[in-house]
Amino acid sequence: xxxxxxxxxxxxxxxxxxxxxxxxxxxxxxxxxxxxxxxxxxxxxxxxxxxxxxxxxxxxxxxxxxxxxxxxxxxxxxxxxxxxxxxxxxxxxxxxxxxxxxxxxxxxxxxxxxxxxxxxxxxxxxxxxxxxxxxxxxxxxxxxxxxxxxxxxxxxxxxxxxxxxxxxxxxxxxxxxxxxxxxxxxxxxxxxxxxxxxxxxxxxxxxxxxxxxxxxxxxxxxxxxxxxxxxxxxxxxxxxxxxxx
Numbered sequence: 001x002x003x004x005x006x007x008x009x010x011x012x013x014x015x016x017x018x019x020x021x022x023x024x025x026x027x028x029x030x031x032x033x034x035x036x037x038x039x040x041x042x043x044x045x046x047x048x049x050x051x052x053x054x055x056x057x058x059x060x061x062x063x064x065x066x067x068x069x070x071x072x073x074x075x076x077x078x079x080x081x082x083x084x085x086x087x088x089x090x091x092x093x094x095x096x097x098x099x100x101x102x103x104x105x106x107x108x109x110x111x112x113x114x115x116x117x118x119x120x121x122x123x124x125x126x127x128x129x130x131x132x133x134x135x136x137x138x139x140x141x142x143x144x145x146x147x148x149x150x151x152x153x154x155x156x157x158x159x160x161x162x163x164x165x166x167x168x169x170x171x172x173x174x175x176x177x178x179x180x181x182x183x184x185x186x187x188x189x190x191x192x193x194x195x196x197x198x199x200x201x202x203x204x205x206x207x208x209x210x211x212x213x214x215x216x217x218x219x220x221x222x223x224x225x226x227x228x229x230x231x232x233x234x235x236x237x238x239x240x241x242x243x244x245x
Contacts, residue, residue, distance in 0.1 A: 030097070030105040031090045042090065042109065049090035053241055056117060057082045078208075078216070078223035079235050084113035087212050087242035095211050095240055099146040107146065110239040111153030114209075117237055118157045125205050129155040130166035132210040132222055133192070135173065151209040154237055158207070166206075167222055168195035176218060184217035192222050194229045202230035207237055214242040 029036045031046030042050070057080040085091030097106035131147035139145060148164050155162045170193050176184050194201070206226050213219055213236070223234040 028105075030103065030109050031093050046090045046093075049093075051086040051088050051091060053083050053086060056119070057235075077227045077234060078220050079233055081213065081216070081219065081236045081238060081241075082117040083213070083238045083241045084110075084117055085240045087214075087240035091240045092242075095146075098149075099142065099211060102142065102144065104149075107149055110211075111150050114150055114237055114239055115153040115157040118154055118207075126203065127158055127160050127205045127207060128166070128200060129158070129160060129162045129207045129209060130222075130226065131162065131164060132208065132218060133165075133167050133169050133195070135169060137172070147210045150211060150239060154207055154209055163196060163200050165195040166200060167192050167225060176214065184215045185220070188218050188221045190221075192225045194225060198229040201226055203232050204230075205233045205235065206231040207235055210236070210238045212240045212242055213238045 027036055027041070028034060029041065029043040029046055031042050031049070034043045034046075036043050085094075087095065094106040094110050097103035098110060129151045131145060131151040134142075134145040134147065145164075148162065151162045151164070169191055171191055173187050173191050176187065208219060208222055208226070210219065219236045219238075223236070226234050
Protein backbone atom coordinates (compact mmCIF):
# COMPACT_ATOMS: atom_id res chain seq x y z
CA UNK A 1 0.00 0.00 0.00
CA UNK A 2 1.57 3.31 -1.08
CA UNK A 3 1.76 6.48 1.04
CA UNK A 4 -1.17 8.25 -0.65
CA UNK A 5 -3.47 5.26 -0.17
CA UNK A 6 -2.46 4.91 3.49
CA UNK A 7 -3.12 8.61 4.14
CA UNK A 8 -6.55 8.56 2.48
CA UNK A 9 -7.48 5.37 4.34
CA UNK A 10 -6.41 6.93 7.65
CA UNK A 11 -8.54 10.02 7.02
CA UNK A 12 -11.54 7.90 6.00
CA UNK A 13 -11.28 5.75 9.13
CA UNK A 14 -11.10 8.82 11.36
CA UNK A 15 -14.17 10.34 9.70
CA UNK A 16 -16.09 7.09 10.11
CA UNK A 17 -15.02 6.86 13.73
CA UNK A 18 -16.25 10.37 14.44
CA UNK A 19 -19.58 9.66 12.71
CA UNK A 20 -20.19 6.46 14.66
CA UNK A 21 -18.88 7.99 17.85
CA UNK A 22 -21.35 10.85 17.54
CA UNK A 23 -24.17 8.33 17.83
CA UNK A 24 -22.79 6.77 21.00
CA UNK A 25 -21.05 9.51 22.99
CA UNK A 26 -21.72 13.19 23.81
CA UNK A 27 -20.50 15.90 21.39
CA UNK A 28 -16.79 16.66 21.59
CA UNK A 29 -14.76 19.85 21.31
CA UNK A 30 -13.56 20.52 17.77
CA UNK A 31 -10.25 21.77 19.15
CA UNK A 32 -9.13 19.03 21.54
CA UNK A 33 -11.75 16.26 21.45
CA UNK A 34 -13.00 16.84 24.99
CA UNK A 35 -16.71 16.50 25.81
CA UNK A 36 -18.83 19.64 25.38
CA UNK A 37 -22.54 20.36 25.77
CA UNK A 38 -23.40 20.76 22.08
CA UNK A 39 -21.88 19.81 18.74
CA UNK A 40 -19.62 22.31 16.94
CA UNK A 41 -18.64 24.05 20.17
CA UNK A 42 -15.23 24.57 21.71
CA UNK A 43 -14.48 23.78 25.32
CA UNK A 44 -13.56 26.70 27.57
CA UNK A 45 -9.76 26.15 27.40
CA UNK A 46 -9.84 25.89 23.59
CA UNK A 47 -12.08 28.94 23.32
CA UNK A 48 -9.62 30.82 25.51
CA UNK A 49 -6.78 29.57 23.30
CA UNK A 50 -8.15 31.30 20.20
CA UNK A 51 -6.02 34.33 19.36
CA UNK A 52 -8.37 36.61 17.45
CA UNK A 53 -7.33 39.14 14.84
CA UNK A 54 -8.67 42.50 15.98
CA UNK A 55 -8.74 44.28 12.61
CA UNK A 56 -11.44 43.15 10.20
CA UNK A 57 -8.95 43.36 7.33
CA UNK A 58 -5.16 43.39 7.50
CA UNK A 59 -2.07 43.92 5.38
CA UNK A 60 -1.01 40.64 3.77
CA UNK A 61 2.67 41.51 4.30
CA UNK A 62 2.86 42.69 7.91
CA UNK A 63 -0.59 41.67 9.30
CA UNK A 64 -1.20 45.27 10.37
CA UNK A 65 -4.47 47.15 9.77
CA UNK A 66 -5.16 48.46 6.26
CA UNK A 67 -4.61 50.77 4.55
CA UNK A 68 -0.98 49.95 5.35
CA UNK A 69 1.22 52.87 4.35
CA UNK A 70 4.45 51.06 5.24
CA UNK A 71 4.01 48.03 2.98
CA UNK A 72 1.93 49.69 0.27
CA UNK A 73 -0.39 46.69 -0.07
CA UNK A 74 -3.22 48.88 -1.40
CA UNK A 75 -1.08 49.53 -4.50
CA UNK A 76 -0.66 45.84 -5.26
CA UNK A 77 -2.78 43.25 -7.05
CA UNK A 78 -4.25 42.04 -3.76
CA UNK A 79 -6.35 44.68 -2.04
CA UNK A 80 -6.58 43.30 1.50
CA UNK A 81 -6.76 40.17 3.63
CA UNK A 82 -9.32 39.24 6.28
CA UNK A 83 -8.77 36.56 8.93
CA UNK A 84 -10.57 35.71 12.19
CA UNK A 85 -7.64 34.01 14.00
CA UNK A 86 -3.88 33.79 14.27
CA UNK A 87 -2.21 30.48 13.48
CA UNK A 88 -1.31 29.85 17.10
CA UNK A 89 -2.95 27.94 19.91
CA UNK A 90 -6.45 26.74 19.08
CA UNK A 91 -6.49 28.43 15.66
CA UNK A 92 -3.53 26.39 14.49
CA UNK A 93 -4.96 23.20 16.01
CA UNK A 94 -8.26 23.68 14.16
CA UNK A 95 -6.53 24.16 10.82
CA UNK A 96 -4.41 21.05 11.31
CA UNK A 97 -7.42 18.97 12.35
CA UNK A 98 -9.29 20.07 9.24
CA UNK A 99 -6.62 19.56 6.60
CA UNK A 100 -4.65 16.67 8.08
CA UNK A 101 -7.46 14.67 9.72
CA UNK A 102 -10.41 15.70 7.58
CA UNK A 103 -12.18 16.95 10.73
CA UNK A 104 -15.20 18.84 9.42
CA UNK A 105 -16.23 19.83 12.93
CA UNK A 106 -13.02 21.84 13.24
CA UNK A 107 -13.60 23.12 9.71
CA UNK A 108 -17.08 24.27 10.66
CA UNK A 109 -15.70 26.42 13.49
CA UNK A 110 -13.23 28.01 11.06
CA UNK A 111 -15.73 28.36 8.23
CA UNK A 112 -18.34 30.13 10.33
CA UNK A 113 -15.75 32.49 11.78
CA UNK A 114 -14.47 33.18 8.26
CA UNK A 115 -17.97 33.95 7.01
CA UNK A 116 -18.44 36.48 9.80
CA UNK A 117 -15.46 38.41 8.39
CA UNK A 118 -17.27 38.90 5.10
CA UNK A 119 -18.44 42.38 4.26
CA UNK A 120 -21.59 42.23 2.20
CA UNK A 121 -21.05 43.94 -1.14
CA UNK A 122 -23.59 46.17 -2.92
CA UNK A 123 -25.85 44.22 -5.25
CA UNK A 124 -24.38 46.02 -8.25
CA UNK A 125 -20.95 44.51 -7.46
CA UNK A 126 -20.72 41.05 -9.01
CA UNK A 127 -18.75 38.77 -6.71
CA UNK A 128 -17.37 35.24 -6.99
CA UNK A 129 -15.37 33.12 -4.53
CA UNK A 130 -12.24 31.25 -5.62
CA UNK A 131 -10.23 28.84 -3.42
CA UNK A 132 -6.45 28.59 -3.64
CA UNK A 133 -5.80 25.29 -5.47
CA UNK A 134 -4.07 22.52 -3.57
CA UNK A 135 -0.97 20.77 -4.92
CA UNK A 136 -1.88 17.55 -6.72
CA UNK A 137 0.08 15.40 -4.29
CA UNK A 138 -1.65 16.95 -1.27
CA UNK A 139 -5.07 16.65 -2.93
CA UNK A 140 -4.43 12.96 -3.64
CA UNK A 141 -3.37 12.38 -0.03
CA UNK A 142 -6.26 14.21 1.64
CA UNK A 143 -9.03 13.63 -0.85
CA UNK A 144 -10.29 17.22 -0.56
CA UNK A 145 -9.09 20.81 -0.74
CA UNK A 146 -9.59 22.52 2.61
CA UNK A 147 -9.60 25.95 0.95
CA UNK A 148 -12.48 24.91 -1.34
CA UNK A 149 -14.36 23.53 1.65
CA UNK A 150 -13.99 26.82 3.57
CA UNK A 151 -14.90 28.81 0.47
CA UNK A 152 -18.45 27.46 0.59
CA UNK A 153 -19.08 29.23 3.91
CA UNK A 154 -17.98 32.52 2.37
CA UNK A 155 -20.09 32.02 -0.76
CA UNK A 156 -23.17 31.16 1.31
CA UNK A 157 -22.70 34.33 3.32
CA UNK A 158 -22.48 36.42 0.14
CA UNK A 159 -25.22 34.45 -1.61
CA UNK A 160 -22.91 33.83 -4.54
CA UNK A 161 -21.07 30.87 -6.07
CA UNK A 162 -17.71 29.18 -5.64
CA UNK A 163 -15.65 28.81 -8.82
CA UNK A 164 -13.89 25.78 -7.34
CA UNK A 165 -11.49 25.26 -10.24
CA UNK A 166 -11.08 28.94 -11.03
CA UNK A 167 -7.32 28.60 -10.53
CA UNK A 168 -5.05 25.69 -11.34
CA UNK A 169 -1.44 24.93 -10.55
CA UNK A 170 0.85 24.91 -13.54
CA UNK A 171 3.66 23.13 -11.70
CA UNK A 172 4.43 21.57 -8.36
CA UNK A 173 6.04 23.82 -5.76
CA UNK A 174 7.83 23.22 -2.50
CA UNK A 175 5.67 23.55 0.63
CA UNK A 176 5.78 27.25 1.54
CA UNK A 177 6.17 26.43 5.24
CA UNK A 178 9.48 24.72 4.53
CA UNK A 179 11.05 27.88 3.04
CA UNK A 180 12.35 31.15 4.38
CA UNK A 181 10.06 34.10 3.73
CA UNK A 182 12.57 35.57 1.25
CA UNK A 183 12.28 32.45 -0.95
CA UNK A 184 8.52 32.03 -0.98
CA UNK A 185 7.61 34.49 -3.72
CA UNK A 186 10.06 32.87 -6.13
CA UNK A 187 8.74 29.42 -5.17
CA UNK A 188 5.21 30.28 -6.36
CA UNK A 189 6.17 32.58 -9.24
CA UNK A 190 4.18 31.58 -12.36
CA UNK A 191 2.85 28.53 -10.50
CA UNK A 192 -0.83 29.38 -11.11
CA UNK A 193 -3.06 30.01 -14.11
CA UNK A 194 -6.80 30.48 -14.72
CA UNK A 195 -8.62 27.17 -14.59
CA UNK A 196 -11.75 28.42 -16.35
CA UNK A 197 -12.61 30.94 -19.02
CA UNK A 198 -11.87 34.55 -18.04
CA UNK A 199 -15.56 35.48 -18.35
CA UNK A 200 -16.01 34.03 -14.85
CA UNK A 201 -13.79 36.83 -13.46
CA UNK A 202 -14.19 39.75 -15.86
CA UNK A 203 -15.27 42.94 -14.06
CA UNK A 204 -15.94 41.02 -10.85
CA UNK A 205 -14.78 41.24 -7.28
CA UNK A 206 -13.02 37.95 -6.55
CA UNK A 207 -12.78 36.70 -2.96
CA UNK A 208 -9.74 34.42 -2.72
CA UNK A 209 -9.97 31.85 0.11
CA UNK A 210 -7.25 29.82 1.84
CA UNK A 211 -6.67 28.24 5.23
CA UNK A 212 -3.44 30.00 6.31
CA UNK A 213 -1.19 32.77 5.05
CA UNK A 214 2.28 33.61 6.34
CA UNK A 215 4.18 35.83 3.91
CA UNK A 216 1.24 36.41 1.55
CA UNK A 217 3.28 35.16 -1.43
CA UNK A 218 0.73 32.58 -2.60
CA UNK A 219 -2.16 35.03 -2.25
CA UNK A 220 -0.28 37.72 -4.18
CA UNK A 221 0.56 35.34 -7.01
CA UNK A 222 -3.04 34.11 -7.26
CA UNK A 223 -4.31 37.70 -7.18
CA UNK A 224 -1.90 38.60 -10.00
CA UNK A 225 -3.37 35.82 -12.16
CA UNK A 226 -6.97 36.77 -11.35
CA UNK A 227 -6.40 40.43 -12.11
CA UNK A 228 -4.76 39.42 -15.37
CA UNK A 229 -7.89 37.38 -16.19
CA UNK A 230 -10.04 40.50 -15.83
CA UNK A 231 -11.04 40.67 -12.15
CA UNK A 232 -11.71 44.26 -11.15
CA UNK A 233 -10.56 43.65 -7.56
CA UNK A 234 -9.18 40.74 -5.54
CA UNK A 235 -9.54 40.39 -1.78
CA UNK A 236 -8.54 37.41 0.35
CA UNK A 237 -10.07 35.65 3.33
CA UNK A 238 -8.04 33.12 5.29
CA UNK A 239 -8.86 31.21 8.43
CA UNK A 240 -5.57 32.06 10.15
CA UNK A 241 -2.73 34.52 9.89
CA UNK A 242 0.75 33.24 10.69
CA UNK A 243 3.58 35.62 11.45
CA UNK A 244 6.52 35.31 9.01
CA UNK A 245 9.67 33.63 10.33
